[in-house]
Amino acid sequence: MHQDFTVTEKNGIQFISIQNDNCKAEVCLFGGHITEWQPEGHAPVLWMSETSALDGSAAIRGGIPVCWPWFGPVENKGRHGLVRTMNWTLEDAKEESDLTVLKLSCDIGKDKALAWSHPQIIEQTLIFGSRLTQTCKVVNPFNAPVNFAYALHNYFQIGSLNHLSVPELTGQPYYCKINDLENQCDTTEPDYNGPIDRVYQCDGPASITDSIMQRRISVTKHGSANWVLWNPGTLAADIDDIHTDGEKSYLCLEAASTSDIEVAANSSMEFGQTIAVTALD
Numbered sequence: 001m002h003q004d005f006t007v008t009e010k011n012g013i014q015f016i017s018i019q020n021d022n023c024k025a026e027v028c029l030f031g032g033h034i035t036e037w038q039p040e041g042h043a044p045v046l047w048m049s050e051t052s053a054l055d056g057s058a059a060i061r062g063g064i065p066v067c068w069p070w071f072g073p074v075e076n077k078g079r080h081g082l083v084r085t086m087n088w089t090l091e092d093a094k095e096e097s098d099l100t101v102l103k104l105s106c107d108i109g110k111d112k113a114l115a116w117s118h119p120q121i122i123e124q125t126l127i128f129g130s131r132l133t134q135t136c137k138v139v140n141p142f143n144a145p146v147n148f149a150y151a152l153h154n155y156f157q158i159g160s161l162n163h164l165s166v167p168e169l170t171g172q173p174y175y176c177k178i179n180d181l182e183n184q185c186d187t188t189e190p191d192y193n194g195p196i197d198r199v200y201q202c203d204g205p206a207s208i209t210d211s212i213m214q215r216r217i218s219v220t221k222h223g224s225a226n227w228v229l230w231n232p233g234t235l236a237a238d239i240d241d242i243h244t245d246g247e248k249s250y251l252c253l254e255a256a257s258t259s260d261i262e263v264a265a266n267s268s269m270e271f272g273q274t275i276a277v278t279a280l281d
């Protein structure tokens, strides 16, 4: 079998480098985090901060953080869940007709899970090809229902925040996190130069049309009630791990469910997304 992935260790954490006929990609086992995906014939799709920690000391800034089993800050529990700062296990890696398929898992531990009433295990299946498919399965081994929320926190590389369109979200209701205002709605596209921080009620697909990079990034998703749209704008100056002016080169469009989802006793649940890129005519 043609081996199209290699596992290396850098600064105490493990990276899986992927090269197949359809794409180049990288996954970090710290966070179960996709740090690179570049389909053949296209520029890199994911933005990475040049000043991100990449040694396990903090969550990675850029790529696709998996925020689970909760979204945002929760008192005494920290931000964006547990697994973006935990080491995941590589369960399987294989080549399937020009695709590379990885299976990862992370077990947050019975004690924590019981105390905090979350599912205990999250598994990811990642399929790297001309599309990127990320499927997560969460497992509740307990004899009682538990809850979780999540975000697949995509940092998309863009040409300019001034030359973007995210058409599917215009007209959809959203919560503005910056002004703490529910039930907002735009009739025209917003200014994507941040600070912008919104949770849209929208379970359909969304896309970023980028007239500078001359491409459209399209995301379909399942098991996801929300899109989170985030760019810190001037607030990036207070975020140590965003390199100078780095915020001008990304837009976060996150497939998420920001409110609790119940997982029945002794059962599992799935959610996920598929990302595709097309050149503009």
Ligand SMILES: O=P(O)(O)OC[C@H]1O[C@H](O)[C@H](O)[C@@H](O)[C@@H]1O
Pocket (backbone or CB within 6 Å): 059, 079, 080, 177, 197, 198, 228, 229, 230, 252, 254
């Ligand atoms: O700095 P982090 O913990 O990675 O969070 C980065 C951002 O993530 C999400 O998009 C939230 O909506 C924002 O409020 C938050 O600032």
